[in-house]
Amino acid sequence: MDYSNNYTTTSYGAQGGANGGGFMPGSQSNGDNASTTKRGYGKDTLRPVTIKQLLDAHHPHPDAEYFMIDSSETTQVTFVGQIRNISLQTTNVTYKLDDGTGTIEVKVWIDAEAFGGEEGEGGGGGGKGKPVEQGYARVWGRLKAFNNKRHVGANIIRPIQDYNEVQYHLLEATAVHLHFSRGPPEQLDSAKGQGNGAAAAAANGGAAQQQQGGAGGQLLPAGTSMAARKVYQAIRSTPQSNEGLHVQQIATAAGLEMAEVLRGGDELMNLGLIFTTVDEHTWALLEING
Template identity: 55%
Template sequence: MNYGYENNQYTTSYGAAGGADGGGFVAGEPQSSPAQGRGGYGKDTVRPMTIKQILDAQQPHPDADFKSDGEAFSQVTFVGQIRSISTQPTNITYKIDDGTGLIEAKQWIDVNSADSESSKMDLDNSNKPKLVEDGYCRVWGRLKAFNNKRHVGAHIIRPITDYNEIHYHLLEATAVHLFFSRGPPSNLNGNAQANGHGNAHHGAGGAGLAQSATADAQLSHISPLGRRILATLKNTPQSNEGLHVQMIASHMGVSTNDVYKGAEELVAAGVIFTTVDDHTWAVLDG
């Protein structure tokens, strides 16, 4: 499935250029671990993110790089639903919502550019998918801040026609967040083997202890309500789409507002993720 990563301009920072097989995150061992702060992860490469991650990114002062999970970035890609479109002589502004936040994407118009003329035609050309209000789109661009308000200067905005791309992007953004915050998956296996000293049983036990310790640390700041919701998600029979908010509330005997509140904690902690819509969650297995 090609989700638009064939353009080599949008080479990612995760080890390979994006292609038809995915958006660029490679779950193999990199040349150096980002957690160790060494090179190989340029800030001008494209990072898949949610809008909340973009809005929560740190910038110590106006001229500093934006950082998320301790890694500098400027180029981002995200998906979302277009809430409004405002066409001005110099730019087209799209307000985009992905369920985690709302941000503006501005596409500047160069009247002398054929590419810009083509971008404007995307709104009107009946022979191709359109960028319309309430439709879904993918954005590639650079994060900017002006007057303490953030927006994305968009290089490309295109409509989404395969809705699997929305779920794929959210999973990829989660995987990249875990990659930068916890290191590559190979680290866990390597630590287990090192602790086992050649004993397969001991190594497996070491990995289990490491996973348990990581899980405990991850949930240390989660409220009792959030932990109950997580237990319900783990222990209730369900399809691969997870559980809807109404089902969780029914199983727990609480209000849907309580479920939303606890689920927000778990999503922010990277423990669960939305599936078919913003009201259905599943557990993100480690």
């Protein structure tokens, strides 16, 4: 799953699609000037978001016509919410959506020439039914601001057919947020953790493999403290009975103060890597088979 600036998306079931965040029916909505539209095609993305993220988004500079979310330029967005109100105007249908993190208005412009008058009642439903009040819907569009009030100019809005999509969307929006705010969660952080573990092991006797390796070859998680790594290495490399090692033996083997050993042991227990045996101060590795 690649959430980089080249983030590509599925169409989420929308007719007309959004392959890579490109043109979708209705994107010629009122109020978009030609320069903004021309600029956006080259860098368009489609990002899953929550309404709170839309309300918290900011312009990178006063003249910008796009918004930043998690320090990343955001053009087209998609989100899921419950429709609290529908207002039919002469030129648009306005929906008020709530996703539990906030509320925002969504405007679908009525274009009788492009859609043969079908959207006047359906409100951009994309041929999959009509959005109704208190029902759930997915929206695709662009965040806009007018008179200091934000709304989404929607390309498509369609009712939710499978309510699992509501939870799925929130999970995906969270995953994308974590990617941009903390970096890739698996490959980069894991590699960094492995590199840190190897360097620490080399500085403490050259036992890199022992310090990094966990039960059954499991790597210690990125962010594990140095004290916990030393405690883990001491338990793993010191000869012992099936009762494990007492904290005093661990302190001697690891070259740590008792307080550091206890802190490191608590951390490893919370990670599920060691357990107590004959008493609370005697620890052994939790071996994971398979």
